[in-house]
Amino acid sequence: DVQMTQSLSYLAASPGESVSISCKASKSISNYLAWYQQKPGEAYKLLIYSGSTLQSGTPSRFSGSGSGTDFTLTIRSLEPEDFGLYYCQQYYEKPHTFGAGTKLELK
């Protein structure tokens, strides 16, 4: 299986700051990568697919970059509603594995 590593399990930041969340694949997955956000009591929300394409409705302060094995989710100028849990997922190869998640908390 392709292992997806999110090196930071926890990240604290303040509203207005910019943050980056990294995700590394154990082999090249081209750009077959999605980013999701989860907040307590809410359904998972797809933010980005194909590594860098914003899902309809995703605010433009979110951006995704990377290809191959290294990917980054960047959030510019954090808003209060951005705090939550973020996961990457590869869909290049079955089973379509997830990273362990990065919890973005209010500093």
Next chain:
Amino acid sequence: EVQLQESGPGLVKPSQSLSLTCSVTGYSITSNYWGWIRKFPGNKMEWMGYISYSGSTSYNPSLKSRISITRDTSKNQFFLQLNSVTTEDTATYYCARGGSYRWFAYWGQGTLVTVSS
């Protein structure tokens, strides 16, 4: 708007079968792919498998022969059955649209299933 909702027992005894239903509104399950994902305590997530628009299925090999995903197109529902459960199957189970070399665009809220005697 596509909406998914999981339902089923919240408590299952070890060695028994876990059965969940995903009810879909706003989109026909005879189009696209429909998957199951679970999140374990501690936040680890696992892609379990999917059923396609044609009824074909694909499963995570880690679940071997324990898993079955089926559907009822007349009710626009699809189902998860996981046999011979152990306490390690305790997780929040999610259904979602997507799954075959694609992202999951829409998710249900999830349902917690605890395996305990």
